Amino acid sequence: xxxxxxxxxxxxxxxxxxxxxxxxxxxxxxxxxxxxxxxxxxxxxxxxxxxxxxxxxxxxxxxxxxxxxxxxxxxxxxxxxxxxxxxxxxxxxxxxxxxxxxxxxxxxxxxxxxxxxxxxxxxxxxxxxxxxxxxxxxxxxxxxxxxxxxxxxxxxxxxxxxxxxxxxxxxxxxxxxxxxxxxxxxxxxxxxxxxxxxxxxxxxxxxxxxxxxxxxxxxxxxxxxxxxxxxxxxxxxxxxxxxxxxxxxxxxxxxxxxxxxxxxxxxxxxxxxxxxxxxxxxxxxxxxxxxxxxxxxxxxxxxxxxxxxxxxxxxxxxxxxxxxxxxxxxxxxxx
Amino acid sequence: xxxxxxxxxxxxxxxxxxxxxxxxxxxxxxxxxxxxxxxxxxxxxxxxxxxxxxxxxxxxxxxxxxxxxxxxxxxxxxxxxxxxxxxxxxxxxxxxxxxxxxxxxxxxxxxxxxxxxxxxxxxxxxxxxxxxxxxxxxxxxxxxxxxxxxxx
Numbered sequence: 001x002x003x004x005x006x007x008x009x010x011x012x013x014x015x016x017x018x019x020x021x022x023x024x025x026x027x028x029x030x031x032x033x034x035x036x037x038x039x040x041x042x043x044x045x046x047x048x049x050x051x052x053x054x055x056x057x058x059x060x061x062x063x064x065x066x067x068x069x070x071x072x073x074x075x076x077x078x079x080x081x082x083x084x085x086x087x088x089x090x091x092x093x094x095x096x097x098x099x100x101x102x103x104x105x106x107x108x109x110x111x112x113x114x115x116x117x118x119x120x121x122x123x124x125x126x127x128x129x130x131x132x133x134x135x136x137x138x139x140x141x142x143x144x145x146x147x148x149x150x151x152x153x154x155x156x157x158x159x160x161x162x163x164x165x166x167x168x169x170x171x172x173x174x175x176x177x178x179x180x181x182x183x184x185x186x187x188x189x190x191x192x193x194x195x196x197x198x199x200x201x202x203x204x205x206x207x208x209x210x211x212x213x214x215x216x217x218x219x220x221x222x223x224x225x226x227x228x229x230x231x232x233x234x235x236x237x238x239x240x241x242x243x244x245x246x247x248x249x250x251x252x253x254x255x256x257x258x259x260x261x262x263x264x265x266x267x268x269x270x271x272x273x274x275x276x277x278x279x280x281x282x283x284x285x286x287x288x289x290x291x292x293x294x295x296x297x298x299x300x301x302x303x304x305x306x307x308x309x310x311x312x313x314x315x316x317x318x319x320x321x322x323x324x325x326x327x328x329x330x331x332x333x334x335x
Numbered sequence: 336x337x338x339x340x341x342x343x344x345x346x347x348x349x350x351x352x353x354x355x356x357x358x359x360x361x362x363x364x365x366x367x368x369x370x371x372x373x374x375x376x377x378x379x380x381x382x383x384x385x386x387x388x389x390x391x392x393x394x395x396x397x398x399x400x401x402x403x404x405x406x407x408x409x410x411x412x413x414x415x416x417x418x419x420x421x422x423x424x425x426x427x428x429x430x431x432x433x434x435x436x437x438x439x440x441x442x443x444x445x446x447x448x449x450x451x452x453x454x455x456x457x458x459x460x461x462x463x464x465x466x467x468x469x470x471x472x473x474x475x476x477x478x479x480x481x482x483x484x485x486x487x
Contacts, residue, residue, distance in 0.1 A: 108431070151472075158474040276385040279428060283420040289406070289413075294423045304427040317389035319473040322433035 007063035007184060010042035010054065010083055011093075014069030014076035015103040015153065020094040021045045021068070023170035030177055037184045038063070042083075051079070054086055062087040064183050066166075070096040070103045070314060071154045075147035084160040089188070091179065091195075095169040095264045097156040099274065100314030102169070104153045105306060107313050107320035111151050153314045165194040169264035169311060172250045196249035198269050201261055205243055205252040207233045216287035220300040223259060234260045235285060240307055245271070245278040264311050273317045275309035282308075343463035345372045345456070346391040347400040350380045352410040353445050354402030360449035368453040369460035372400065379403070380441075381414025385425045388439060393473065398438045398463045400455065405443040415443065437462045438469060 013021060025046075027034060041062060042049045065087035071077055084090055095101040106114060120130045137144045156162055166179055179195045182188050189195075202208050211233040221238045228234070234241040234255055241260035243252070247268050254261050267274040282301075288294045301307055309316055349355040355376045361368060377383060380403030388399045401422065403415040422441050429439060440459055444451045 152474070154474050158477065160477050271386070273386045273389050275428065276389050276425070279424045280385050280421050283424040284417060286420045286424075288420065289416050291419065291423075294420055298423050298427050301424070301427070303431075304424065305431040308428060317386070317393040317473075318432055318434070318471060321431070322470060323472060324470065 006037065006039045008039045008041040008057075008061060009183075010062050010065040010087065011040070011045075012042065012065065012067045012079055012083055013045060014067065014080065014097065014156070015072040016069030016094065016096045016101070018045070019170045020096075023094075023168075023173060023176060026170075026173050027177060028173075030173075034177075034180050038180070051082070054082055057086045059085050060088050064089045064091055066091045066093040067156055068093040068097050068170075070100045071150075071156060071159045072103065072106070073147040073149055077150075077159055080156060080160050089163040089183070090156075090160065091164045091166055092156040092162045093166050094171055095167060095266065095311040098165045098167055098315070099266055099312035100153055100155050101264075101311050104155075104312070104314040105310070107152050108305060109321070110323065111149055115149070152320050155315045158314070163191050164188065165192075167194060167196050167247060167265045168250060172253070174251075175249055194247070194266075194269065196247055196265065199248050200268060201243040201246045201248045201250070201252055201255075201265065204248045205233075205255050207231065207252075207255055210236065212236055215285045217285045217297075218287050220297060222302060228258050230258050240282055240301060242278045242281070242308075245274065245281040262310050263308075266312060274312040275305070275316055278308045279304070341464060341467055343371050343397040343460055343466075343468070344395060345369075345398045345400055345459060345463065346396040347372050347374045347402065347456070348377050348380070348383050348387060349374055349402040349444075350404060350410075350414070351376050351378050353404035353408065354380075354442070354452065356446035357402075357444045357448050358452045360446065361452045364449050366449060366453045368456040371460045371463075372456045379409065379411050379414035380418035381409070381411065381416075383418050383421065385421055388425060392434070392438075392469060392471065397466070397469050398440070398459055400459055401439075401441040402444045402452070402455075403441070405445055408443075408445065434469065435466055437466060 011024065025031065040047060042054050065083040067080060067083060067090060071080060092098045096103055115132050119125060119132050133146055135146055135148055166175060168175065175196055202211065210231060215235055217235065217238050219238055220240055223239060229237060239260040241255065242263040243255065243261040245267060246261055246263045247265040249265055263274060263278060267277055271277045286294065286297050288297050313320065349358055358374060380401055383401060391399050401418065403418055404410065406415060409415045426439060442455050
């Protein structure tokens with residue numbers, strides 16, 4: 001290699017499961033090519049760099065920071081702001097950073113109730129003192145602190161300015177590779193772009209040819225209720241497949257694996273609220289006219305919010321379950 | 336607790352062939368109705384994207400009213416059935432998101448039913464006055480935009 005300095009990148013995780021980190025590793029041997037092209041300056045899950053190392057960097061010194069996960073704690077928010085300062089470009093990596101993801105479904109509950117469930121009600125919690133984590137705690141050795149737990153889950157761009165979005169749960173390996181390549185070659189699109197195709201998933205679904213011209217569903221069923229024909233359009237089989245309202249780019253991995261699309265790639269660019277568009281698409285294939293008949297079909301869809309907003313509740317127009325006004329005064333929970 | 340001086344804001348989506356024409360008739364007949372209703376004309380209730388409803392709530396509406404032709408009377412054959420399906424599914428989502436049922440209402444109002452427009456608008460305004468404002472809690476845009484230009 002030449003002595004030319006390689007662009008530095010950082011990878012960080014906020015409220016996420018670790019699957020996005022796994023997706024980076026899934027680059028396999030291509031990861032070696034990436035390491036050839038860029039220098040990884042920070043990646044807590046894999047490399048022993050600390051926060052101090054990031055703080056020591058000049059502002060804007062990082063070519064890019066890939067941040068996965070939604071934002072729930074004050075620590076995540078601090079790290080996001082720090083990386084924003086140090087990076088020329090911030091990429092919201094994966095469904096959680098982009099739209100809130102699965103952790104975003106916590107916005108259906110109050111933070112007090114979540115802490116109560118996890119630390120007091122869960123059957124696996126031992127002891128009966130009902131201790132909740134405190135932000136500050138005095139012990140013999142001094143004061144201990146924990147990050148604050150905010151009232152709602154936020155997407156990355158509700159906390160910091162974001163330059164690019166890489167959707168998916170996790171982002172498909174091919175999209176990650178082309179994003180890194182575009183970054184190194186300086187061929188990134190305009191700010192705010194989603195680094196994935198801007199067409200609906202059906203366009204790349206192997207079952208697309210079997211989608212009827214006039215799609216009508218008489219009854220919905222869930223994947224475990226009966227056998228699924230491996231070749232036929234899933235919607236035509238009465239499964240709630242969000243393909244018509246979801247962005248392509250994953251090569252229709254779920255329908256290919258005999259499971260309906262759950263919408264992790266998010267919507268295409270002209271949609272504001274993914275869940276609303278998805279429910280609109282599903283409602284329009286319903287073969288029912290009468291009010292009772294429609295109500296019966298709607299009742300067949302278990303957990304409507306979890307179905308249509310599975311990855312996007314914090315990014316939606318309502319952001320979270322409506323809280324009685326009295327409970328909104330507290331910005332952060334100080335248990 | 337509902338504010339005594341609270342005036343609800345209602346966004347109404349009326350189809351041009353039936354309910355919007357009925358609202359015209361309400362005016363021509365000099366039937367006054369609550370000024371809390373802001374009417375948006377659609378060609379058909381079937382044009383109603385559920386995003387419109389959520390956007391109305393997002394931008395401060397306390398209630399959304401949808402008016403279309405009676406079942407079987409749609410100018411485009413079946414647009415009002417499409418609206419009905421979408422609204423029922425949206426209703427299921429709104430219920431789980433803690434939005435009271437009375438905040439979203441769909442009514443079939445034909446072009447001759449000017450009085451029904453008056454009654455529905457007044458009724459809904461009264462109901463929402465009792466419910467109080469819809470307390471949404473959406474995050475503001477990031478406080479520190481890094482580069483030039485507006486972040487979306």
